Amino acid sequence: MSPREAEYKAKGVEILAINAFEDVADGKAWIASSDLDLHWAFADESFTSAFGVETVPTQIILDREGKVVWTSSLTSLAGGADELFAALDDVL
Numbered sequence: 001m002s003p004r005e006a007e008y009k010a011k012g013v014e015i016l017a018i019n020a021f022e023d024v025a026d027g028k029a030w031i032a033s034s035d036l037d038l039h040w041a042f043a044d045e046s047f048t049s050a051f052g053v054e055t056v057p058t059q060i061i062l063d064r065e066g067k068v069v070w071t072s073s074l075t076s077l078a079g080g081a082d083e084l085f086a087a088l089d090d091v092l
Helices: 001-010 024-033 045-050 082-090
Strands: 016-017 039-043 056-063 068-073
Touching: 001 082, 016 024, 024 039, 056 082, 068 082
Parallel strands: 016 039
Antiparallel strands: 056 068
């Protein structure tokens, strides 16, 4: 975990990686082989449709009430991680 990720974790930020558009067995095998410190879930079409996910990766930030306050996808993410962390700062 990077120092920046640790900083947000200390502020109560939880990261949930949702695996979509992939076979569940393949996704679980990849997760088992990775050393990422994330909570994992698997999504079906109802989730991706509800959140407007059309490409991967898509990042979605929810506030404490569960309301979507920021979203970005592979096709729109210009600022990379800096944009994501700036959006998190706005929510916190």
